[in-house]
Amino acid sequence: MTHSSARRRDVTVADVAKAALVSKAQAARALGGYGAVSEDVRERVLAAAESLSYRPNELARTMNTGKSHTIGVVVGDIENPHFGLAMRGISDRAKASGFDVILINTGEDIRAETDAVRVLLDKRVDGLIVAPVSSPEKGHLERVCASGRPLVLFDRKVDGLDVDVVATDMTEVSRKSTAELIHAGHERIAFISTLKSQEPFWNGMDVSSTPIAERLKGMSLAFHDAGHSFPSDLVRLNAGNSDSVVGITQDLLRGPAPATAIVASDGLVALGVVEGIQTMGLSIPQDVSFLMYDDLAWTRLTNPPLSVISQPVYDMGAAAAAALIQRIQRPGVKSEIPEFTATLINRGSIGAVRGAASCYSLSESP
Amino acid sequence: MTHSSARRRDVTVADVAKAALVSKAQAARALGGYGAVSEDVRERVLAAAESLSYRPNELARTMNTGKSHTIGVVVGDIENPHFGLAMRGISDRAKASGFDVILINTGEDIRAETDAVRVLLDKRVDGLIVAPVSSPEKGHLERVCASGRPLVLFDRKVDGLDVDVVATDMTEVSRKSTAELIHAGHERIAFISTLKSQEPFWNGMDVSSTPIAERLKGMSLAFHDAGHSFPSDLVRLNAGNSDSVVGITQDLLRGPAPATAIVASDGLVALGVVEGIQTMGLSIPQDVSFLMYDDLAWTRLTNPPLSVISQPVYDMGAAAAAALIQRIQRPGVKSEIPEFTATLINRGSIGAVRGAASCYSLSESP
C-alpha cells in the first residue's frame, strides 16, 4: 500500500491516460475496446489502469450510451416465496446475458409501486419486470411505455396495456381441481383471496386481477359442467392479514350451510385457513377439504400434507427475463413467450364430504 | 394529448429554460431550489417544466453531487422469510428518510456477492447493507470501505472489518435453550447448519460465521454448566439442500447413540429435519425433540407446533437502515446500534427424553 488516502475522488480515464503517457481518447479506446489502438499503447494503458486500480464510472457510461445493462424488478411482496423463486429465475437468466438485476419491494402498495417504477426509470434501467398490485391505476406503467423502455408484466395482466405478459392460465387447472372436489361430493366450496375489492363478490362481477378472475372462472365452469350452481356466497375477498383470514375461515365453517372445502388463493391465506380450521378443532380432510395455490415447502410437513396447485414459477421468472432482454436487444421484435401450465398436486388434504356414503378416491385423469 | 411522439430524448433543463425564456442556469436554480431566483422567473420555469412534464435525470444529478439518495442491500437468499422481513424493516425506515432501496440477491454465492457489491458501488449508492455469505473473502467489502461509502453488516460480523454490525447475540438464548433441553433429560443434542466448512466440526474449531459460532458456544456453555461434555460429534455442517438435510437427520437418529433432540439453524434446515423425522416414522416430541431458529409462520401449523428461537428481524432491518443513514448524513459520527435479543418460544416440540422416568415440564425462567 503506497498511501492510505485511497478515498474521495476516484481514478478516471484521464488519470490512466496521464500515467500511460497517451491522450484521454486513446486511453478510453484501449479501455473500452473500440476503435483502433496499437498493441504498445493498449498494453501501457491496461497496465496503468491496473496499477491505479481504475474502475469505470457506470453512471457516466450509462449517461451517454443510454444503456445501463441493468433490469429493474418490482414485486409486491418479496416475503412471499412465490416471488422469491421467480426472482431467482429472473436473476439467473439475466446474469447469463450479462445484465444486472435490481429489485424494489412495494409491500403491495400502489403508491410504493409508482415510486419504485419512477426510481428505476430515473436510474435508467434498460427494462422493467413488474408484478403489478391489483389496482385500476396504471399511469406509472404507461409512463414506462412512453419512456420507450420495454416492460414485462409478471403474473397479472393490466387492461389496456399492450405489453408482454408472463403468467400461467389458471382457468383450466382451477376447473379441473374444482371438478375433483365436486367429484368428491363437495358443493359448498369456498375461495379466499387477499384481493382488495370495494364490494363483496357476486357472480359475474368484474374481478380486476387476472389470476384471481381465472381461478373463479375455472370454479364456475366446473360447477356448471357438473350441473350445479356456483356458490358465490362462499367467495371471500379482502382477506388482509393472517388474523382476518382466520376469522373468515371460522365464519365460512359455521352456520346452517357451512363450506365443506376451502381453496386458498396463496400461501399467506393458506396459513390463516389452516390455523382457523385447527383452532375450531376440525381436521383436514375428514371435516374440511383443503386446497391451496403455490407449492410451498412447508405444505409437505403438515398432517396430512396439503394438496396444492403448483406453477413453474422459476421458469416463469426466467421467461420474463428472456422476453425482456430480447425486447431490449431487438426493439420492435415481438418476443415469443412460452405457455405455462399449473398442475394439481393432490397430497392428501382433499377428502370426501363428511357423511357422504361413497368412499372418495382420486379420479384417474388422462 | 398534443403529440403522441413522447419518446426517445427526454426533456432537459435546457428545454425548460428555452420555454421559460431564461438561461439554463436560472432554470436549474428554480428547479433545484437553490441560489437566488426572482418570483417571476420561478413561476415561469415551474410552469414550463410542468407543461413539458420535465423529469430530472437522476443519473446526471448523481454524477456531480455524488449523492444518489439510494441505499443498496445485498442478501444471500431473499426466498428466506428472515431476509424478506428484514428487507421490509430496511425499506420502511429508508423511505421515511427519503432514501430509495435497491436489492440484489446473491443465492449465497460469494462471487455473486462480489458482483452485487460492485454493481451497487458502480451505481453510486450512498451506502450498503450487506448480509455477507460466510466466507473468508472480504476484499469486496474492504473495497466498499475504501470507496468511502458507509457499510453496515447484517446478521454476520466479518473479522478485521471495522464497520457497524446489526445482529442478535445468539450465545445467551442458545445457552438457555440448550439448558432447557438438558433439563428435559437430553444429552444427545444435535445441531445442523448449512454453513460451509472444509472439515467436520470439532470442539474449539474456529467457525467463520458469527451467528453459528454463537449458537455453538451457547450450547457448549450449557453443557458445561450442567457438568456434561458437549457432544460435538452431533454437530453437522455443510447441510446444503433439503435432501442432504433429510439424509443427515436420518443418520443422526440411527446408530448406537442416536440424537434425542435436533436443533435446526434456520428455516430451510428445519424443513429437511422435520421431513427426515417424519419419513422415519418417528414423532415429535415423543421420539425426538426439535428446536429451530427463526419464527416462521408455518411453524404453528404442524402437529405439534414447533418450538422456535425468535429474533426481532423487522426491527433489526430498521436499525440497520437507521445506522447506515446516520453514517451517510453525518460521516465520522459513530452510530448507536441497539442491542437485540432473541427469545425461545416453546410451542410443543420439546419433550422429555423417551424412556426417561420424570415427567418433563417447562421450567419457569425468571
Add this chain to the structure above:
DNA sequence: AAACATTGTGAGTCCGGTCTCAAGCTTAGA
C-alpha cells in the same frame, strides 16, 4: 512515383445536470 486505403492519434464535443464567477441592476447608507 502518384494515388489510394488503412491504421494510430489527439483535440474536442456531448450527455444533463450542478455550481462558480463575474457582470448588471437595485437599493440603502454616507
Add this chain to the structure above:
DNA sequence: TCTAAGCTTGAGACCGGACTCACAATGTTT
C-alpha cells in the same frame, strides 16, 4: 450624489466517460 452592499442573471466550467472528426503515419495498388 456616490459608493457599497445585495439580489438576479447568464456564460461557462465541470463531473467521467463515449464518440466524432481531422490529420498524420504507415501500407498497398497500379
